[in-house]
Amino acid sequence: MEAVARRDDADPDNARARRPQNKTRVLVMSTRGVTTRFRHLMDDMLTLLPHAKKERKLDAKQRLPLANEAAQLRSCDTILLFEARKRHDLYLWLVKSPFGPSLNFHVANLHTMAELSFPGNALRFSRSLLVFDPAFHSSPPLRLAKELLTHVFSVPASHRRTKPFVDHVISFTIVDGRIWFRHYQIVDAALNQKAIDNSVHSTLVEIGPRFVMAPIKCFSGAFQGATLWQNPSYIGPNEIRRAMRKRSADHNLRRMEHKDKRVKHQRENPIQHPDIHKVFR
Amino acid sequence: MLKTAWTVLLPNPNQTEVVPKVVTMAKVPQILTHLIFTKLVGIGDHSDESDEDAPLEAIAVSKLPSQTIELMANDEAAMEKKLSEIALFVDVPGKNALPFSESLVLTMPLKQKLSDKLALDDLEREKKFAELTTEAVHTGLDKLREQKIKFRRPDDYFAEMVKSDAQMAKIKTKILQQKEKIEAAETRRNNRDINKNRKKVRAEQKEREQEKKRKAKEEIATYSRLRKQRLKQREQGGAMEDDDEEFPIDLLDVEQLDSENRFQDHSDVASGKKKAWRPSDAPGEKQGRESIRNKFRTSKQSNGQHGQKMSRTKGGIQKRKGKKKRLGKSRRVASKKS
Numbered sequence: 001m002e003a004v005a006r007r008d009d010a011d012p013d014n015a016r017a018r019r020p021q022n023k024t025r026v027l028v029m030s031t032r033g034v035t036t037r038f039r040h041l042m043d044d045m046l047t048l049l050p051h052a053k054k055e056r057k058l059d060a061k062q063r064l065p066l067a068n069e070a071a072q073l074r075s076c077d078t079i080l081l082f083e084a085r086k087r088h089d090l091y092l093w094l095v096k097s098p099f100g101p102s103l104n105f106h107v108a109n110l111h112t113m114a115e116l117s118f119p120g121n122a123l124r125f126s127r128s129l130l131v132f133d134p135a136f137h138s139s140p141p142l143r144l145a146k147e148l149l150t151h152v153f154s155v156p157a158s159h160r161r162t163k164p165f166v167d168h169v170i171s172f173t174i175v176d177g178r179i180w181f182r183h184y185q186i187v188d189a190a191l192n193q194k195a196i197d198n199s200v201h202s203t204l205v206e207i208g209p210r211f212v213m214a215p216i217k218c219f220s221g222a223f224q225g226a227t228l229w230q231n232p233s234y235i236g237p238n239e240i241r242r243a244m245r246k247r248s249a250d251h252n253l254r255r256m257e258h259k260d261k262r263v264k265h266q267r268e269n270p271i272q273h274p275d276i277h278k279v280f281r
Numbered sequence: 282m283l284k285t286a287w288t289v290l291l292p293n294p295n296q297t298e299v300v301p302k303v304v305t306m307a308k309v310p311q312i313l314t315h316l317i318f319t320k321l322v323g324i325g326d327h328s329d330e331s332d333e334d335a336p337l338e339a340i341a342v343s344k345l346p347s348q349t350i351e352l353m354a355n356d357e358a359a360m361e362k363k364l365s366e367i368a369l370f371v372d373v374p375g376k377n378a379l380p381f382s383e384s385l386v387l388t389m390p391l392k393q394k395l396s397d398k399l400a401l402d403d404l405e406r407e408k409k410f411a412e413l414t415t416e417a418v419h420t421g422l423d424k425l426r427e428q429k430i431k432f433r434r435p436d437d438y439f440a441e442m443v444k445s446d447a448q449m450a451k452i453k454t455k456i457l458q459q460k461e462k463i464e465a466a467e468t469r470r471n472n473r474d475i476n477k478n479r480k481k482v483r484a485e486q487k488e489r490e491q492e493k494k495r496k497a498k499e500e501i502a503t504y505s506r507l508r509k510q511r512l513k514q515r516e517q518g519g520a521m522e523d524d525d526e527e528f529p530i531d532l533l534d535v536e537q538l539d540s541e542n543r544f545q546d547h548s549d550v551a552s553g554k555k556k557a558w559r560p561s562d563a564p565g566e567k568q569g570r571e572s573i574r575n576k577f578r579t580s581k582q583s584n585g586q587h588g589q590k591m592s593r594t595k596g597g598i599q600k601r602k603g604k605k606k607r608l609g610k611s612r613r614v615a616s617k618k619s
Contacts, residue, residue, distance in 0.1 A: 022369060022383050047443055101363040113444065116455045123434055124441045131387045131417040135394055140360040150370045154384050163440065166432035171414040176400035182410050186418055202418055204411050207443065220359060227354040
């Protein structure tokens with residue numbers, strides 16, 4: 001087994017100096033009302049993140065700040081909360097507990113790791129490369145989002161469950177104002193470590209899960225506090241559903257109008273039957 | 282909605298200065314296209330009817346002109362401050378970001394923003410994502426190699442994987458099934474094409490066979506003509522030369538029938554009218570010769586190829602100049618085939 005690189009030796013000035021380490025711990029929770037799919041996504045998160053802990057369902061929709069207490073008990077400083085509404089919609093909270101900012105996302109186009117269309121596989125609890133779109137630097141809310149995503153998904157090298165190998169990569173891209181999450185396995189063409197000088201032969205195979213996050217709001221506190229930012233182009237799923245229903249209602253209205261028109265027209269212009277019409281009456 | 286209005290209207294303790302969030306009608310032109318319509322408590326009816334029909338600006342103007350309009354929250358200073366409080370992976374004054382070896386954070390090599398149309402084009406989008414990620418991965422792995430951090434898992438390192446073996450087996454079966462499906466569809470399509478063109482193909486085949494037959498019969502006719510001539514010459518007391526040398530060797534092609542023996546007139550043979558001609562029917566026998574001649578005379582072809590006359594030179598067909606020793610049968614066959 002290959003040895004882990006010694007971090008102390010890497011620092012030439014002060015061999016004894018401890019390098020700053022990532023000591024983030026993530027609490028993964030959900031509210032009541034999560035369906036199978038959302039639960040599988042939660043399990044996928046726990047599979048990928050060695051520094052994540054699972055917590056019981058939060059039974060209070062209105063009182064999300066209670067999650068902070070659970071985080072304090074489990075000594076976690078980051079919370080990943082899956083909020084399910086109407087059994088259809090999944091919202092994701094990225095929260096820095098207890099004072100930190102919180103970001104709220106709507107999750108769509110969800111495909112979990114259990115789906116058979118993702119042929120990739122990786123070592124469990126190995127470290128993953130994180131690749132971000134440069135558009136994350138363009139505005140403060142996106143910078144905040146990048147930071148929080150890194151806190152959650154960057155596997156700390158010092159965690160006891162972490163394996164020191166890097167064989168998968170998570171990418172966050174921004175398209176159409178939404179963040180697209182993709183998870184790939186890195187496949188080397190060459191089999192021999194020593195022979196690999198060029199990494200041009202690496203290919204990516206998708207492991208999953210796969211989803212899209214639409215940012216909604218940013219709050220100054222953990223699940224509470226002032227709204228620091230609101231996404232102007234976000235349209236909630238409820239609004240979309242309502243708009244769709246309205247459209248179908250419009251069709252019906254139009255049909256009714258047509259009907260009324262026809263009745264009126266018929267009344268005003270009665271058919272003039274010729275005399276022969278009376279023959280077969 | 283109301284809650285939001287109240288929180289925003291209160292001065293934010295984190296801010297250095299209190300920025301009023303209430304905007305009067307005078308500032309409407311400066312407002313961006315998306316507005317949220319807010320009603321203050323106690324004024325007007327809180328009707329739940331949806332306002333999606335008309336643009337929001339129009340409603341704002343028509344319904345309650347004295348009401349205030351709220352801007353979308355965008356407190357950049359507060360966000361920056363929060364970011365500096367929690368930052369681990371970005372440089373902030375007073376604290377250095379965690380190095381690459383800790384964070385493994387990379388940026389995609391992307392010059393401009395990705396087009397919004399990609400959101401709908403699945404294939405293009407996934408290709409683009411994979412492409413960008415691969416390039417970033419290459420830079421990342423190079424960086425790790427520079428820092429001498431080992432990242433590759435040894436081939437004999439067996440540990441728990443993210444997906445179980447059972448699941449991987451299921452995935453494999455699925456991929457194989459898809460492959461089989463595609464192949465089956467391909468073969469079905471090919472068979473359909475063949476069935477469609479069967480008549481055509483058969484007709485072409487038949488034509489080719491008939492062509493062959495005709496040619497063979499032509500050659501046999503010439504062969505028989507030549508034999509007749511030679512016989513005549515012999516009867517007339519011509520020199521008993523080595524006939525084989527005069528014999529135009531290329532006509533020997535006729536004897537080499539197809540493996541399917543297609544030259545034969547199957548109908549005659551089947552009805553028993555004629556005996557099937559075999560190469561072993563030695564042309565030495567007179568009877569054999571006659572039967573051959575009769576057979577060739579009764580050609581089924583309407584275009585009487587057998588009536589063709591061979592051009593003759595004076596004194597019959599000349600002897601070949603430069604007499605060469607005739608090779609044995611096997612060598613002749615071999616040379617012909619080559």
